[in-house]
Amino acid sequence: MTDLKERIIQSSLELFEKHGYHGVSINQIVEHCGASKGGFYHYFHSKDELLYVIHDTFITYVLEKANQAKQTYNNPTEKLQAIIESFVKVFDLYKPHISVFYQESTYLKPDYEELIKKKRDQFKQNIFEVLQEGQDKGEFRSILPVEITGMAVLGMVNWTYKWYRKNGEKDIEEISHVFVDLILHSVLTGETLQQDRYTDFFLQTKMNS
Template structure:
């Protein structure tokens, strides 16, 4: 005998629809908050401003959030999650140190430039977060820096990167270049985010590699 799934009860269906609507509305709150923090600055934007932009009644925004800082932290944390996805893949690969460096520079530059609103908040507004939340961001950045530092040192031992270079200075220079893209990149400019990532990579490796 064929078993049939029990039909969903009207109450359960209504509850699911309510959760979906609430989830969709919360995404709108996050997107609007990110845009307004980017345009006006985090300190100058209030939760009332965000609610008004969305057409919510005064105080209704707290149905979706607990505090303004929670919005900023979630925006920054989502950006972190995106970077983790490609960073972990590169970190675990069997490629050479230089190839890992090449992929990280290309990918991270393109990601920074493609996600201008979130990358700008990530690099400029993170100090507005509580000390505990700042530490989570600092720790993740340190992982990226340590990986690049290790790759450069490994490549120096293998003889593929110049031995006269200071690995720490090279690491700071790489991230200074990559992380600057949010300041000046324009989607309607002559180069795509991916093309800029490739060019950055060529500039960096051209200075690092032995001849």
């Protein structure tokens, strides 16, 4: 991403968070980042497209990480662990983007909203597929309904945006380990929990190392 495009995005994030989407004009954005209207329109056709790019940035990141986890690891426990860690860390990497998303997502144009929804659905489906694979292979508890469990994971992690602070007592790495421990202890069978190859995923092991 070019410096100017990044400056435009960062300025719009600051202004949207402070004044709301409709409270900010393109003129204010370019003035804030020291650009010109020509520079703005070189990268974005409209303010609507800019809002879409802000939303798309972090959704694309978590989707790519989930796809990468599915391709990298052979077993569902490792896949789920990797997906959870990258999912939690997005709230540190893209906190302003996510704040604007929750504040201003209602203003997305229908075409852009559909593109975002498609990626969100793909990410959700990735989690469902890994959970189903884990049950099929006997690593995850089969008594847990896949869709309810998947939605519980999404809801639990998504709520991070409400309370996470970069200067908090725990950094995002430590927080991601807590989520992994909570979720894996919930979904793994007792037999899987005892496997040595997964012990590094749990807090007790990290505390003792």
